[in-house]
Amino acid sequence: MKPLSAALxxxxxxxxxxxxxVGKTTIACALGLVAAQFGKRTLIAEVDGAGRAAHLLGMALxxxxxxxxxxxxxxxxxxxxxxxxxxxxxxxxxxxRVLEAVLSSRVYQYFVAAAPGLKELMTVGKIWYEAExxxxxxxxxxxxxxxxxxxxxxxxxxxLGMPHAAHEVFRTGIVGRESxxxxxxxxxxxxxxxxLVTTAEEMPVNETLEMYKRLRDELHMPxxxxxxxxxxxxxxxxxxxxxxxxxxxxxxxxxxxxxxDEALRRAREELGWTAINHAYIERLATQVDMPAVEIPFAFVxxxxxxxxxxxxxxxxxxxxxxxxxxxxxxxx
Amino acid sequence: xxxxxxxxxxxRVxxxxxxxxVGKTTTAASLAxxxxxxxxxxxxxxxxxxxxxxxxxxxTALGGVAAAVTADxxxxxxxxxxxxxxxxxxxxxxxxxxPSPEIRDxxxxxxxxxxxxxxxxGSQEYMAIEQLCELHDxxxxxxxxxxxxxxxxxxxxxxxxxxxxxFLDRGVVKWFVKPYxxxxxxxxxxxxxxxxxxxxxxxxxxxxxxxMEVSEFFTSMxxxxxxxxxxxxxxxALLRSPETAFVxxxxxxxxxxxxxxxFCRKVEELHMPxxxxxxxxxxxxxxxxxxxxxxxxxxxxxxxxxxAALPAARLAENFTRYEALGRGDGLRLEAFRRQLGRDTVxxxxxxxxxxxxxxxxxxxxxxxxxxx
Numbered sequence: 001m002k003p004l005s006a007a008l009x010x011x012x013x014x015x016x017x018x019x020x021x022v023g024k025t026t027i028a029c030a031l032g033l034v035a036a037q038f039g040k041r042t043l044i045a046e047v048d049g050a051g052r053a054a055h056l057l058g059m060a061l062x063x064x065x066x067x068x069x070x071x072x073x074x075x076x077x078x079x080x081x082x083x084x085x086x087x088x089x090x091x092x093x094x095x096x097r098v099l100e101a102v103l104s105s106r107v108y109q110y111f112v113a114a115a116p117g118l119k120e121l122m123t124v125g126k127i128w129y130e131a132e133x134x135x136x137x138x139x140x141x142x143x144x145x146x147x148x149x150x151x152x153x154x155x156x157x158x159x160l161g162m163p164h165a166a167h168e169v170f171r172t173g174i175v176g177r178e179s180x181x182x183x184x185x186x187x188x189x190x191x192x193x194x195x196l197v198t199t200a201e202e203m204p205v206n207e208t209l210e211m212y213k214r215l216r217d218e219l220h221m222p223x224x225x226x227x228x229x230x231x232x233x234x235x236x237x238x239x240x241x242x243x244x245x246x247x248x249x250x251x252x253x254x255x256x257x258x259x260x261d262e263a264l265r266r267a268r269e270e271l272g273w274t275a276i277n278h279a280y281i282e283r284l285a286t287q288v289d290m291p292a293v294e295i296p297f298a299f300v301x302x303x304x305x306x307x308x309x310x311x312x313x314x315x316x317x318x319x320x321x322x323x324x325x326x327x328x329x330x331x332x
Numbered sequence: 333x334x335x336x337x338x339x340x341x342x343x344r345v346x347x348x349x350x351x352x353x354v355g356k357t358t359t360a361a362s363l364a365x366x367x368x369x370x371x372x373x374x375x376x377x378x379x380x381x382x383x384x385x386x387x388x389x390x391x392t393a394l395g396g397v398a399a400a401v402t403a404d405x406x407x408x409x410x411x412x413x414x415x416x417x418x419x420x421x422x423x424x425x426x427x428x429x430x431p432s433p434e435i436r437d438x439x440x441x442x443x444x445x446x447x448x449x450x451x452x453x454g455s456q457e458y459m460a461i462e463q464l465c466e467l468h469d470x471x472x473x474x475x476x477x478x479x480x481x482x483x484x485x486x487x488x489x490x491x492x493x494x495x496x497x498x499f500l501d502r503g504v505v506k507w508f509v510k511p512y513x514x515x516x517x518x519x520x521x522x523x524x525x526x527x528x529x530x531x532x533x534x535x536x537x538x539x540x541x542x543x544m545e546v547s548e549f550f551t552s553m554x555x556x557x558x559x560x561x562x563x564x565x566x567x568x569a570l571l572r573s574p575e576t577a578f579v580x581x582x583x584x585x586x587x588x589x590x591x592x593x594x595f596c597r598k599v600e601e602l603h604m605p606x607x608x609x610x611x612x613x614x615x616x617x618x619x620x621x622x623x624x625x626x627x628x629x630x631x632x633x634x635x636x637x638x639x640a641a642l643p644a645a646r647l648a649e650n651f652t653r654y655e656a657l658g659r660g661d662g663l664r665l666e667a668f669r670r671q672l673g674r675d676t677v678x679x680x681x682x683x684x685x686x687x688x689x690x691x692x693x694x695x696x697x698x699x700x701x702x703x704x
Contacts, residue, residue: 020352021583052587152352169443202689204353235646244647247638256633259625262618263634263647266654272685299653301660302586 006319008224009035011193013131013146013185015160015221018197019207020152023229025052026308027197027295028149032057033312034319036073040144043067044076045127047151047159051078058305065126075143077130081119084126120162121179128182131191153207160186160194160219186221193224196290200228200280212288226292228281232273233296241267273297293318336579336679337702339608340367343577345468345570346477350581351591355612355681359581360479361413362694362701368401368411372474375412375467377460386415403691412473416463461567468570490571490602494564577607582668584614584661589668596672609676610701611665613683617658627652679703 008014014035016028028044032053035042046053051061054068054076062068065083067075086103093099102108133142150156163182166175186192194215198208208226215221244264251257284292293315298307340346340363348360357378364376375398401411423440430436439445460481467476570576578599582592592609599606625633631648638644669678681700684693 021354021588025587050591055587055590203357234650236643236650240643240647244634244638244642247642251637254637256637258618259630259633259651260637263630263651266651267647269654269685270650276685299656301656301663 006038008193008319009038009040009145011145011191011224012141012143013127013148013192014224015148015150015192015194016197017150017156017160017194017211018153019204022197022199022204023227023295024197025056025149026303026311027195027227027229028147029053029056029308030312030315031195032074032076032147033309034316035145035147036071037312037316040073041142042074043130043143043146044074044149045130045146046076046078046149047123048078048080053149054078056305056308067130079123079126081122081126084122085118088122088125120159121166121182124159124163124182124186125178128185131185153211157211157214157219160215160221164219186219189222192222194221195224195227196288197227197229198284199230200277200284202280205280205283208284209287212290223290226284226288226290227295228277228284228292229295230297231277231281231294232270233277234267234270234274236267236271238271241271334675334677335702336363336608336610336677337366339577339579339677340475341370341372343607344473344475344575345464345573345577346475347480347571347576347578348478348581349480349578349595351588354581354583354588355610356581357479358689358694358697359579359610359612359681359701360477362697363579364411364413364475364477365406365691365694366698366702367475367477368406371407371410373410373412373472374475374477375414375473376477376479377414377416377464377467378479405691405695414463414467416460461571465563465567465570490599490604494568572603572605574605576605578604579608579610580606581610581612583612584664586664589664593668593671606673606676609672609678611678611680614665614680615654615658615661615683617655617662624655625652 014031016024016031018024025046028046032042032044044053044057054061057070057076059068059070059076061078062076064078064080065087067077069075089099089102093102127146127148130143131146134140135142151159163179163186167179167183169176196208196212198204212223215223241264244260244267248260248264251260281292281294295311295314298310300307346360346363348356348363350356360378361376364374367374398412398414400409401413402408403411426436426439430439460478464476464478467473580592580595582588596606627645627648630651631644634642634644634648665680672678679701681697684696
């Protein structure tokens with residue numbers, strides 16, 4: 001496989017997936033900043049309407065299903081299946097009165113709320129629509145890159161597997177055909193890449209390995225980068241901490257003693273995380289065949305746009321560097 | 333002042349909710365271990381497709397059935413664990429409720445059903461609650477601890493039974509499916525233009541054969557779910573009962589806390605009892621604001637006390653970096669706590685620098701979860 005480098009943004013759809021809480025939204029936003037920086041007209045699409053991406057980029061959550069421009073080349077959109085379905089029906093049901101009758105009927109509302117898989121299918125459909133949409137004024141595609149901030153692993157797999165399941169059931173007819181188009185996009189390595197985000201810890205890594213296998217073997221989706229988020233690298237050694245501990249043992253009680261004890265405790269904590277991260281990065285390196293980028297842990301009081309920009313800068317540096325090693329160490 | 337121990341002892345069902353990645357699974361397992369250690373027959377149930385509980389308990393495969401957890405220190409037979417297998421749970425439900433073997437076989441063989449039970453989302457939450465009710469009715473356990481699915485919307489879990497009931501009971505099946513086969517359908521098509529239009533669209537959209545399978549599926553299922561509404565009422569009665577306690581698990585990150593806040597408001601609206609909040613992976617600052625030291629000062633203290641051989645600057649920087657984390661966590665948690673009701677128990681677990689996925693790890697959380 002060719003190293004991805006800046007060619008990553010030649011793909012039309014970049015999916016960012018991983019376990020809950022590992023920083024998918026952060027990475028999706030950082031990738032969006034980098035893509036926009038490279039001059040790509042970029043849309044960050046967030047599934048589930050919580051407005052996390054918009055919030056992290058310093059914006060209020062806009063109307064669901066409507067891209068909101070953040071700056072030149074960068075927009076954010078929240079996607080929700082029910083809204084996407086209504087939008088879709090607007091296209092296929094041309095008579096406004098009939099459409100309104102359908103949308104406002106209780107039967108429709110119950111059906112949409114409970115019909116299994118419908119929301120997932122419509123969500124993926126909306127993403128597809130945005131990724132392929134052509135602006136009628138310019139005749140160009142509306143976006144060069146759509147970055148999808150996907151839901152947590154289990155739900156991601158259900159979303160990404162949905163078009164395939166729907167195609168299996170509805171082979172003929174519009175649903176069958178449209179599902180096939182979604183499957184085509186999701187499995188096309190010239191148009192799509194699934195990027196995984198994880199932290200280098202037991203459970204996120206287990207989920208990452210599981211997701212990686214299913215993406216590769218069952219869903220046959222093209223893979224992009226593996227982002228190893230929040231990695232610790234202590235800038236001192238265990239021997240340093242040991243020496244600190246020995247000296248402290250012989251030290252008389254003093255006003256500064258709590259600070260010294262705490263300095264030791266924090267040193268041990270950082271060394272502990274460094275060791276854990278190191279072990280799991282090794283494990284990922286042997287089992288996941290994807291180019292990996294380490295993102296350093298951000299020691300800040302409050303994580304915000306500034307930190308996302310920092311991560312974007314380090315991702316950009318890695319993308320621009322010719323890829324030699326499997327794991328790149330991004331520096332803040 | 334009540335503690336989490338009281339919550340664990342006084343309830344028969346504990347539901348651990350919260351956004352993904354905050355340590356719900358480990359917290360649920362740790363609470364269950366505590367109850368088992370206190371001699372209550374305890375079941376911990378996870379509905380997470382990622383098999384995380386299996387990791388947390390050091391068990392490799394749990395399957396859809398209850399498995400006794402045997403571990404050093406846990407009284408024999410006191411702790412069981414279960415991982416809900418989505419596919420298996422649907423099959424079980426069909427087996428249990430099908431009015432005849434023919435109908436059962438017809439459903440199990442239906443292509444739409446096979447996809448639904450394997451890969452369609454949303455059913456997971458419902459099946460979890462169904463399973464919970466069954467375990468509860470069974471009465472073999474003094475306490476059932478439930479780890480909710482890793483959704484960003486913890487509330488999906490609570491709303492699933494209502495949605496499914498709306499779908500199955502409120503005539504949706506009748507309107508959408510049954511008329512398709514019935515003699516009156518042809519007349520309805522003319523009488524009701526909207527429905528006629530919808531059906532023509534559906535035919536076009538799905539291809540007739542698929543629609544037949546779908547409608548056959550729902551026709552069989554609707555028989556299966558006769559009396560579904562009373563079951564759903566019972567589910568909600570259980571979720572609102574004084575026997576049940578919700579424990580919200582959160583980490584001190586801003587996004588997580590914003591969602592936790594929303595969850596607190598919602599459970600209150602739904603009249604479900606939020607009894608405890610567990611803050612996981614918390615850093616705390618050493619110094620009170622007035623005694624804060626700069627990196628330079630810490631470096632001087634370190635260098636003065638310890639001599640030049642140590643990398644004082646780096647150790648000092650590490651100290652102040654962690655203090656910054658602790659300061660941020662502290663501010664966010666205090667703000668969050670101010671919004672909680674007085675009778676909500678709060679516990680705070682530090683950020684262990686070891687993965688909490690062994691029995692020892694689960695027990696290491698106890699001094700913090702159950703601090704006096």
